[in-house]
Amino acid sequence: MTPAARLSRRTLAWYLAALPLLAAGGCQLPGKSPPPREFRVTPKTTFDNLPEVGWSLVVDRLESEPTIDTVRIVSVSGVEVAYYADALWVDRPAAMIQPLLIQSFRASRAIAVVGDRRSEIRPDFLLQCRITAFQAEPKPDAPPDVRAAIAASLLAMPRREIAGTTEIGYTVPAAAREMPAIATAFDEALGKVLKRLVEWTLATGEAAAATS
Numbered sequence: 001m002t003p004a005a006r007l008s009r010r011t012l013a014w015y016l017a018a019l020p021l022l023a024a025g026g027c028q029l030p031g032k033s034p035p036p037r038e039f040r041v042t043p044k045t046t047f048d049n050l051p052e053v054g055w056s057l058v059v060d061r062l063e064s065e066p067t068i069d070t071v072r073i074v075s076v077s078g079v080e081v082a083y084y085a086d087a088l089w090v091d092r093p094a095a096m097i098q099p100l101l102i103q104s105f106r107a108s109r110a111i112a113v114v115g116d117r118r119s120e121i122r123p124d125f126l127l128q129c130r131i132t133a134f135q136a137e138p139k140p141d142a143p144p145d146v147r148a149a150i151a152a153s154l155l156a157m158p159r160r161e162i163a164g165t166t167e168i169g170y171t172v173p174a175a176a177r178e179m180p181a182i183a184t185a186f187d188e189a190l191g192k193v194l195k196r197l198v199e200w201t202l203a204t205g206e207a208a209a210a211t212s
Contacts, residue, residue, distance in 0.1 A: 037179060044107065047109075052111070053202055053206050054112075057111060057113065057114045057123055058126050059102050065133075070092060074135040075136045075144065093134045094131060097190070102114055104195070124157055126154070127153075133149035134147075147171045148192075149193065152200070154208070
């Protein structure tokens with residue numbers, strides 16, 4: 001047998017052996033399985049009677065704990081961090097929540113001038129926030145609880161003097177184990193945090209403005 005013939009037979013044998021791997025790999029091609037479902041949260045739009053303030057506010061870019069700095073929806077049980085399969089947020093929590101916080105301030109109708117750092121605002125106060133919890137917390141025999149929490153500092157500008165600090169968190173039980181019910185619990189927990197954070201910021205800023 002010539003060397004060329006031996007090479008051809010080896011090539012054919014390799015190809016036949018590789019067929020199962022190629023077929024298995026073909027099952028993982030993009031578009032062969034349904035895309036992940038995407039979920040979002042919403043701003044707070046209802047408030048009790050809040051006093052109007054005459055100062056301006058910039059909401060700084062939010063930070064978040066590393067475990068929740070992802071579009072994947074987080075589940076935390078003790079020291080274990082897991083992620084729900086086939087479900088995503090529309091954006092990372094910090095990027096998703098910052099505009100919702102600004103919209104919540106505007107919906108309160110208690111402050112006329114509020115925006116982010118890209119807006120042409122010379123703020124009287126700067127609000128800096130860190131998301132410390134944004135996760136489901138599973139339970140053995142029931143749907144999970146959902147926890148949302150934000151730590152905040154309000155700085156008086158331009159000297160960046162600290163007017164106040166706080167951490168606000170709420171836990172809401174999901175109505176069911178299915179992802180839409182869990183996402184609804186995220187929205188409810190975050191809504192409670194946003195409402196309280198707006199109220200705290202306005203009261204803290206007003207107290208600081210009165211003594212300046």
